[in-house]
Amino acid sequence: YIRMLGDVRVRSRAGFETERRGSHPYIDFLFIFLFFVANSEIEVSVSARNVRRLLSFQRYLRSSRFFRGITVPNSSNILDDDYNGQAKCMLEKVGNWNFDIFLFDRLTNGNSLVSLTFHLFNLHGLIEHFQLDTMKLRRFLVMVQEDYHSQNPYHNAVHAADVTQAMHCYLKEPKLSKSLTPWDVLLSLIAAATHDLDHPGVNQPFLIKTNHYLATLYKNTSVLENHHWRSAVGLLRESGLFAHMSLENRQLMESQIGDLILATDISQQNEYLSMFRSHLDRGDLCLENANHRHFILQMALKCADICNPCRTWELSKQWSEKVTEEFFHQGDIEKKYHLGVSPLCDRQTETIANIQIGFMTYLVEPLFGEWARFSNTRLSQTMLGHLGLNKASWKGVQREQSGSGDDVDPAFEEMDSDILPQEPRLS
Numbered sequence: 001y002i003r004m005l006g007d008v009r010v011r012s013r014a015g016f017e018t019e020r021r022g023s024h025p026y027i028d029f030l031f032i033f034l035f036f037v038a039n040s041e042i043e044v045s046v047s048a049r050n051v052r053r054l055l056s057f058q059r060y061l062r063s064s065r066f067f068r069g070i071t072v073p074n075s076s077n078i079l080d081d082d083y084n085g086q087a088k089c090m091l092e093k094v095g096n097w098n099f100d101i102f103l104f105d106r107l108t109n110g111n112s113l114v115s116l117t118f119h120l121f122n123l124h125g126l127i128e129h130f131q132l133d134t135m136k137l138r139r140f141l142v143m144v145q146e147d148y149h150s151q152n153p154y155h156n157a158v159h160a161a162d163v164t165q166a167m168h169c170y171l172k173e174p175k176l177s178k179s180l181t182p183w184d185v186l187l188s189l190i191a192a193a194t195h196d197l198d199h200p201g202v203n204q205p206f207l208i209k210t211n212h213y214l215a216t217l218y219k220n221t222s223v224l225e226n227h228h229w230r231s232a233v234g235l236l237r238e239s240g241l242f243a244h245m246s247l248e249n250r251q252l253m254e255s256q257i258g259d260l261i262l263a264t265d266i267s268q269q270n271e272y273l274s275m276f277r278s279h280l281d282r283g284d285l286c287l288e289n290a291n292h293r294h295f296i297l298q299m300a301l302k303c304a305d306i307c308n309p310c311r312t313w314e315l316s317k318q319w320s321e322k323v324t325e326e327f328f329h330q331g332d333i334e335k336k337y338h339l340g341v342s343p344l345c346d347r348q349t350e351t352i353a354n355i356q357i358g359f360m361t362y363l364v365e366p367l368f369g370e371w372a373r374f375s376n377t378r379l380s381q382t383m384l385g386h387l388g389l390n391k392a393s394w395k396g397v398q399r400e401q402s403g404s405g406d407d408v409d410p411a412f413e414e415m416d417s418d419i420l421p422q423e424p425r426l427s
């Protein structure tokens with residue numbers, strides 16, 4: 001796999017080399033491991049040719065299967081009209097905060113991201129406004145959906161669909177809806193749908209300590225977010241969805257999508273939050289100003305990305321289980337290869353309840369508190385209401401498990417800045 005990936009090139013008709021690169025952690029991890037076995041010095045991290053890999057891991061696997069004649073059962077045509085009808089029915093309430101993305105994903109046979117985003121493009125009049133070719137749009141969305149790793153318990157296309165749906169709810173809020181331009185809406189939906197593209201299912205500290213080529217490429221800074229953004233740009237160019245626009249506009253779109261996706265780096269939350277707070281204290285946000293609108297869209301995407309605890313308990317609980325499963329899976333690999341288990345990733349010492357209570361206290365509550373100051377609507381109150389109830393439920397679970405109710409995960413307590421735990425960076 002490693003050898004073959006190193007040799008793959010994708011070149012578009014225009015001669016432009018797409019910027020998408022595979023990000024599966026184990027490939028590089030194996031590479032490093034084998035390298036370590038073969039060499040006494042582990043100093044050398046990644047070869048230049050390794051960095052030039054251009055296919056996402058997902059797409060590589062598919063093409064590899066195709067050339068080996070292995071057919072993967074594709075059940076996309078087995079849906080009967082009943083399912084399609086129910087999915088359509090659900091889309092009529094796509095702006096509802098109780099929207100059940102898991103059910104929608106089942107009804108669309110695992111195509112929630114494509115179906116939902118296509119529908120939203122239509123609903124917001126973007127296809128007409130930007131004269132989009134619907135075939136190209138669908139192709140773009142299918143490529144986006146396929147480049148999410150379905151084997152990730154959490155960071156998969158359903159999470160992206162969920163974030164896109166939440167983003168749509170925020171775009172409808174009165175303050176935003178009356179000032180946003182079609183351009184703003186277009187960028188918001190694309191950024192939401194692609195914000196975790198080709199996510200490898202492990203976090204940045206893991207990529208850094210295993211000398212993953214992405215960590216080298218992005219100099220250990222917003223490694224995943226940079227990769228999601230560059231992957232999105234690769235797909236946008238490859239699909240030709242905006243080929244009819246001027247180069248200037250396409251470049252502007254790419255950089256603004258980047259600003260939105262990079263804002264989802266949770267380790268930067270403090271900076272964004274204090275900026276948001278200062279604006280609200282001064283009362284100087286003016287949504288006629290494009291820069292201010294853009295900043296609010298960054299905050300909206302940040303909210304959409306971590307809004308799981310603000311959903312109903314039934315939905316929220318499922319997300320909590322999935323994200324913990326992904327953390328613990330990383331911890332298992334770290335144990336197996338003696339890499340030092342990252343905070344929150346040890347299934348022996350952590351519990352879902354502890355992790356969730358820490359997450360809500362240090363990250364979600366401060367963010368949504370400010371969001372409610374900015375947009376004091378029924379939706380904001382609903383979200384804060386769910387947040388409070390869900391936290392109380394997890395505290396109940398925690399009490400049952402430990403016999404005391406006030407434990408906050410020490411990994412969160414150790415943080416001097418309200419960020420998700422980061423391991424010391426290895427340079």
Ligand SMILES: [Zn+2]
Binds near residue numbers: 159
């Ligand atoms: Zn995300």
